[in-house]
Every structure is written in structure tokens, then in C-alpha cells.
Amino acid sequence: MTSSNTIIRNYSKPLFSTLIAFLLLFSTGPSSSQTISQAGSPTQKQLNTSTLRLGIISVKRSKIPTGPIGWAINQGKFLPELQKLGIKEVQTVSFPNGPNLNEALVAGQLDVGIYGDTPAIVARANGTPTRLISQEQVGTNAWLLAKKNGPRSVLELKGQKVATSKGSYMHRYLIGLLQKSGIVDQVTVVHLLPNDAQAALERGDVAAIAASTGTGPLLQSKGFPVIDEAIKHPDLPGTSVTVVxxxxxxxxxDLPQKWNEIKQAAVKDIKANPEAYYKFHAEVSGYPVNVVKASFPIKQFPEEPIPARGLELLQGTKQFLVSQKLAKSDFQLTDWIVAQKQK
Structure with a gap:
């Protein structure tokens, strides 16, 4: 359906990249996009010069993001600020996980992406020309859930299959946890996207899954045992980053400066109106409000572009990925991060 303000498109073919084989995942079906624009259809020249193509992660294939930027869009405070930079419209494209968003970046299909730090770091280490401009969430949790009547501890996963989305922040958490437990070579980690992993757990096809925000608390509410969480380990939580x-x-x-001004204002508004934000997030994501609250504590939305804790987690994740050869090369975070102008 097309109107003067919204364009929905389906993508039936996967985008291909030159990322390492670790990130060349199976085709995941269509993603969707939405265009937020001024009235009227832009010309092709305008699209090339004044459209911002924003990639987001959505298990439910939502057409707008959640988090501070999603709230700014919902409140009508996002596009008017970007228009001051000559950006006349924002087209959002949703992806099931980070590696798929990386493929779109490599293929030149996106300008900005909001997603997990693990795939963002891997992309940068592999030569994808991006710059880090902000962190949306710092301290992102991951849940290790077991099948019913299955394992009740991490050590009981020996000889078992555990599913997660390879290349995601949950995958980084899972491998780090298995290493800490000394059983990384005794567990078979299989790649499944969140919806498929959930179905496999419910059928009992896998012993456990490392689940993302939303999915983890939802399965917990359905009676699936949680045998570990990323937040129990200081170095294993993730962050959500914005790259351009x-x-x-x-x-x-001037986009990074403006972006962070929008984000800061949105975070302050979320803190002042938490229940309104959680209602919005629940409507967009399709998760119950109690699941959203468990997945996205407002304290994890930083007002700063990149807080000290966020930088610490980024550094730890990068070191892990390089040491495990999941990232092709090392790099300095200071070379990746766009310096913010002092007011």
C-alpha cells in the first residue's frame, strides 16, 4: 500500500556481501521498509541527495525503531530536526538480525544502522566503511533459556545443541559464557534466527537458546527456565550502536551532532514519561509491556553519545572478537567513533 507519506516494500532476495564465511548466513526472507517524508513523492535526484536510509533490527518486522530514536520519530521530533541538515525523508528498513543489516551496508543499501555492537564491530573490522556516532542502549541483556525438563545449569549443556543468531551480540555472550565455563568445545552452537530458535526450543529440538531482548523474558514468562543471563557477567552484556x-x-x-541532540532529548522525555514510552514500545514490538520493561530498563538508555560504560563494553567485545578470529583485524575505537563537537 502506498500513500503520500508511507511506502511499504518487500525484499525477497538476500543481499550478498564479502563478509567472512562466519557471517554469510542463510536467506531469511523479506524485510520491510517505511518512508517518513514530506507530502509529495520525491524525485530520484532528491532520493539520492536528501533521503536517509535507516536500517533497524526487528524480530516482528516493525517498520519503525524502538528506543530513543523510535520515540523521537513517534513524537514527531525526528524528521523536523534532520530537515535542518537538508535530509527531507527517512526510509526505515527492518532486518531480522545484525549480520543481515551488515550485508545491506556492504551492498550500499543503507546510510545509517541501529543494531548490536557485535555485528557492527565485525563489519568495521572487515573493512566496511562505517563510523560510530552513538549508543542507543548500554548493558543489553541476553538470556540463556533451556527447554522444559532439560538442562538446569550451564555445565549440563555438555554434549548438547544450543541455538542463537550467529554474528549477534547473543552469540558473543554465549561463546564468552561457554569459555568461562570451560565447555566451549563440548557444546554444538547452531545458527537460528530468533523466531526459529524459539520454535526449536518449544519443540525440544535444542537443549537451550541464547535469546535477545524481548524473546528472553517472553519465553521466561511461558515457563522456560533461565539458566544464565549476560548481566550476571560484567563483561558480557552488549550495547546497541548507531553507525553511519x-x-x-x-x-x-553535522549528522552525528544533530543525531545525538535528538537522542538526548528523547531519553530525557522517556525518563519523564516512562509508561507512555513502554506502551509505545509494546505496540511497535508486539511484546507485552511487562516483557518490554524487563528487556529495556530505561536506565540503559544513555543521554551521552557514548558513555564510559558503553566504551568499556565496546572495547571488551572488540578484543573478544579479534581474539576469537571472528573479526578480521583489530582497530582503534577512537578511529571509528566520530568526535562530538563541544558546545
Missing amino acids: TEAFLAKHP
């Missing part, structure tokens, strides 16, 4: 391509940044050098 170097090509788009060259055209809009």
Missing part, C-alpha cells in the same frame, strides 16, 4: 556510512557522513558532516 562514511559516504553519507561526508555529505552530512
